[in-house]
Amino acid sequence: MYAIRVENLTREFEGLVAVDHISFNVESGEIFGLLGPNGAGKTTTINILCTLLKPTSGYAEVAGFDVVEEKDRVRENIGVVFQELALDEKLTGRENLEFHAMMYGLRGEERRKKVEEVLGLVELYDKADMLVEKYSGGMKRRLEIARGFIHNPQVLFLDEPTLGLDAQTRRHIWDYIKELNRKYGMTIIITTHYMEEADYLCDRVAIIDNGKIIAMDTPQRLKDILxxxxxxxxxxxxxxxxxxxxxxxxxxxxxxxxxxxxxxxxxxxxxxxxxxxxxxxxxxxxxxxxxxxxPSLEDVFIHFTGRSIREEEGEKNIRRGRKGFRR
Amino acid sequence: MKSIEWVAIYVLWLREMKRFVRAKSRVVGMLGMPLFFLVFMGLGFSNIPGLPGDIDYIHFLVPGIIGMGLLFTSVFAGLSVLWDKEFGFLKEIMVAPVSRLSIVLGRTAGNATTALIQGILILAISAIMGFRPNGIVGLGLAVVFMLLIATTFIGLGLIFASNMEDMHGFSLIMNFVIFPIFFLSGALFPIENLPEWIIKICYVNPLTYGVDGLRGALVGVSSFPIAVDILLSTVFSIVMVLLGAYFFKKSESV
Missing domain, CATH: 3.30.70.980 (YebC, transcriptional regulation domain)
Known part of the structure; x- marks a missing residue:
């Protein structure tokens, strides 16, 4: 059974095509990666799959439910960790988890146990009653991942889960992700522009550029192309x-x-x-x-597009800086 | 899926309460402006022309200032969806398997509670300035009006927030929506003092009936019968919250 089916999915923003007729399937229990430079359409794809954006055309199905027609059923079956932090910083870590669990219908003793369990798994047990605004970037990320799977979703979306984290923290997060996949058999979709992340974590990778999937296979077979x-x-x-x-x-x-x-x-x-x-x-x-x-996935990307993923980093940083300034 | 989920409403209400209790500066901040108006206007005018009945200005003013405090806090609370958008938390709520109406009702319940606390605080402080409310029934009725005013303007704030990308339009709303609503509500002076054509505008202003109802409940003097105030305030409140929910549902959160 497929956890996700995507057929000819397209999304335009005022004439700009962000996602351009992409199709792929993700099998249950797989860690599937969307690898590509910033602006390639990864986040838009994720936002469509988790019901926050409507596709312009095409069809997508998550956990067997149509993302347009059966939004509520999709929402019940997914966990999402967004690229930007989505925590309430004025609440403690535990409160963030509790509130989330309540919204997803976990009750009483079951909820209490589950909160303890996930806190243990991401090693935030000692810091659970601190306000999130006091957390470091890595701790916030771990809390978000904990929150993403506390309600046992069938599919977990991770949008650039290690963006802006140092190498050691990144390793740590990778381990949690692997653990989740192994322990709960959870299907995980991860977007990243870090080649080594996709290589290390993913069972299969779709390389995406300018809204199109240009190659899709296991990391090893992609590299074998070279x-x-x-x-x-x-x-x-x-x-x-x-x-x-x-x-x-x-x-x-x-x-x-x-x-x-x-x-x-x-x-x-x-x-x-x-x-x-x-x-x-x-x-x-x-x-x-x-x-x-x-050969790395980077070489694969260069092979298909003629340019490197890293080259695009600079542009993105400029954009970000501008956004930061606007605030 | 049901359209009203009580657990979700409770969670969002509880979130507002926790945030409110932890933000001491917010409590002080939101009391500041109404208190300054109360103290300086109250001290500056001992009497103004056209006051109904035989009440003094402070008794006329206090219900108006409560209405003002509720107006500002509530519109701002409705707009706070934009802060959640800015800080990313909105997405977390939007992917939750709960109806958009429940989300709006939960937020509204939380924000209305904090607005009510503020209204009661203003009332308590005005007692120090010599304000004497008109009995316990009047106080109960006043609480009802406070809730109706709060929900009406939370709804209004939400309508704006759902149609805005970010906080850029905030001063526009402040100057061209909130202040006119405030000044044309009879909060500071009887609307009867205004020229005829402006009075007509006051009649379509939801706050007019809220403030008038508060005045009737607390002081026993009002321009309209209290039943009319209650009825119109309730209608405004329901319409605004539903409109807010409608626009909220329509807006894309990313």
């Missing part, structure tokens, strides 16, 4: 001679020469480096530099 690892070598002496010799090797899938360097596409690059050195010594060519690059 054909393997790249070993880059620089040599002192006869480059051409080494190149001719390497071209005869079966395990080297591709060779490319670029200003003094040789790029070799191979599988399991780390195991091939010694062999490469032996070969070059045998024919009397000295290697002066060697490096191994394992």
């Amino acid at each position: 054909g393997g690892d790249v070993i880059t070598v620089e040599v002192e002496g006869d480059v051409e001679r080494l190149l001719q010799c390497l071209k005869r090797q079966e395990w080297i899938k591709d060779t490319k020469r670029r200003d003094g360097f040789l790029d070799l596409t191979v599988e399991k690059g780390e195991r091939r480096i010694p062999e490469l050195i032996n070969l070059s010594q045998k024919i009397g060519v000295n290697i002066s530099y060697i490096s191994l690059h394992k």
